[in-house]
Amino acid sequence: MESATRLNRFLAMCGLGARRKVEEIIAAGRVRINGKVVLLPGYRVEPEMDVRVDGEIVRPQENRYLVMNKPAGVVCAVADAHDPTVLGLLPQEYRQIRLFPVGRLDKESQGLLLLTNDGEFAQEMLHPSKRILRGYEALLDHAISRKEVKTWMAGMMLDGRLIKPVNVLLLDKEPHGRWVSVVLAEGIKREVRRMAAEIGCEVVVLVRKRIGKMELKNLQQGQFLEMSRGSLWNAIRSGGVV
Numbered sequence: 001m002e003s004a005t006r007l008n009r010f011l012a013m014c015g016l017g018a019r020r021k022v023e024e025i026i027a028a029g030r031v032r033i034n035g036k037v038v039l040l041p042g043y044r045v046e047p048e049m050d051v052r053v054d055g056e057i058v059r060p061q062e063n064r065y066l067v068m069n070k071p072a073g074v075v076c077a078v079a080d081a082h083d084p085t086v087l088g089l090l091p092q093e094y095r096q097i098r099l100f101p102v103g104r105l106d107k108e109s110q111g112l113l114l115l116t117n118d119g120e121f122a123q124e125m126l127h128p129s130k131r132i133l134r135g136y137e138a139l140l141d142h143a144i145s146r147k148e149v150k151t152w153m154a155g156m157m158l159d160g161r162l163i164k165p166v167n168v169l170l171l172d173k174e175p176h177g178r179w180v181s182v183v184l185a186e187g188i189k190r191e192v193r194r195m196a197a198e199i200g201c202e203v204v205v206l207v208r209k210r211i212g213k214m215e216l217k218n219l220q221q222g223q224f225l226e227m228s229r230g231s232l233w234n235a236i237r238s239g240g241v242v
Contacts, residue, residue, distance in 0.1 A: 012119025143177025
């Protein structure tokens with residue numbers, strides 16, 4: 001870091017999370033610079049300053065980018081008192097570099113998940129203005145009709161606002177009428193499961209198959225692949241298979 005950097009960006013560069021996460025850390029009074037608590041996200045951090053979070057010195061680090069096929073039964077968290085986490089699936093060498101999940105898949109869902117220590121990259125991935133679509137395949141507990149697909153496509157009120165998928169299609173997979181493809185442009189908690197519930201269905205299996213134009217095909221459950229930032233962005237924007 002050669003010149004002054006905003007505190008929220010500095011902490012993101014240290015692998016402490018995307019912008020919302022690091023601003024929560026700042027607002028909680030957990031950051032001290034040269035011994036004094038700093039509560040301003042825009043505070044200018046100079047290279048020679050002593051920056052600590054919860055008493056530990058933090059410094060910008062080399063950015064790392066992983067793509068994982070998350071298995072069911074594992075939570076998207078850095079640590080959890082009750083359940084195994086996605087970080088626990090990684091070799092020991094990855095435990096020291098402050099990786100965190102970019103967005104979330106709920107515990108029982110599986111499929112594509114990004115892990116990084118680059119908070120700015122995570123912010124770009126999650127920001128609605130980037131319109132990075134997510135594609136899911138869901139197995140429902142019973143078959144649905146094309147009329148119900150149209151109802152799903154029309155959108156539903158969730159969390160007080162109308163949420164509409166980009167696309168919903170019945171898939172030509174056994175058991176017929178129970179597999180659907182759902183493409184979303186924005187993410188809210190348990191969105192696919194809640195939408196299915198609105199038409200009287202329960203999701204039995206939920207797999208995230210695409211992030212942008214990057215498709216899950218080769219990685220087995222629990223496996224991961226490390227990529228460069230450039231190659232990962234290229235796969236997401238232009239198409240790639242993992």
